[in-house]
Amino acid sequence: MKERVYTIPVSEAFREDCECPMCLLEKRLEDDALEYTLGPSMMESDSRIETNRKGFCNRHFTKLYNKQKNRLALGLVIDTHLMEQNGILRKMFEKSLPGIRKEAASGVMEQVVQSFKKSKSETNVFIQSMIDKLSELEKTCTICEKINFNMEKFTDVILYLFFKEPDFKELFLKKKGFCLFHVRRLLEGSLKYLNLRERNAFVVALMEMELVHLDRIKEEVNWFTQKFDYKNEKEPWKNSQDAIPRSIEKISGPSDLMR
Ligand SMILES: [Zn+2]
Ligand SMILES: [Zn+2]
Structure with a gap:
């Protein structure tokens, strides 16, 4: 079993609705x-x-x-x-x-x-x-070093829970993907902490989910730009009003954007 000091924050973060x-x-x-x-x-x-x-x-x-x-x-x-x-x-x-x-x-x-x-x-x-x-x-x-040390532990825990806790895996697969920065981190973690069979399953699940959500956010940004066309003036914003900051976070990871 992994240390609870790392599993609890991971479960909490995965229960929140966010881009990563x-x-x-x-x-x-x-x-x-x-x-x-x-x-x-x-x-x-x-x-x-x-x-x-x-x-x-x-x-x-x-x-x-x-x-x-x-x-x-x-x-x-x-x-x-x-x-x-x-x-x-x-x-x-x-x-x-x-x-x-x-x-x-x-x-x-x-x-x-x-x-x-x-x-x-x-x-x-x-x-x-x-x-x-x-x-x-x-x-x-x-x-940075302190953050990196603990993010490494969190990555290990995420990969562990994905295979050991069916509830967590279900939660993971319902997320909106991750930012590209953390996709890289998860992929690096998969090379380090998973065996080939697990790595295989994980990379397919991760990439399928990620690509769906990268397309989603691309569409949201695209609708944001189209809203500036006078023809669309009266159309609803849908989910696009904050698409710019969310897309920046999706591309580049933790940022401090003024909302
Ligand atoms: Zn620093
Ligand atoms: Zn991230």
Whole structure:
């Protein structure tokens, strides 16, 4: 049996009427992680070591700030993150600076000879190491990692329940599909957690359902555009009034669209 801490939220999300139950799960995880960062995390040295090292991605820095709450906690987290990262960047630069200076002082002839010998330019080596370091820092995010860890557990649980609980399978097949982002996640999960026979059955069920609902949402968006034609002015909106935000969520996953 899977841990109840994961099965309960999964069953709850699948009971809601939405374009993607996994988006609901992910949004809840994100909210919890934001609250945690602005609250208890500040007092826990393990979390601080992690935020100092990884920081946050742009999306999550923005969300932490826009919560407009507990500015002190956010300030302290940023303060020690910068202290650690500034130190690393400074050390990298100071280590390479003598070589860069030497290269700058060398004459044109020496530079030609150097490029001829294909010996590595100190300046280029430093720039590449700095690009690598900054790209890594951009990619690492304490909140994204927490969400990914738990979404992996949820994916495992969804696939488990699909085969072990007939009621859940029935619920699953009545959904309106998933966003494309989470379809990918489910497919990746099927490679990891299912045997070939299960994978076979699952991928057919998933894709048949998904394609029906991708067509449905495409039609809803199409009707939305047709409503702008004066001939259709008096026709009903049907389900299309919010087709644009729902289609964006269907294509790109958890988003914060203003409704
Ligand atoms: Zn989704
Ligand atoms: Zn993030």
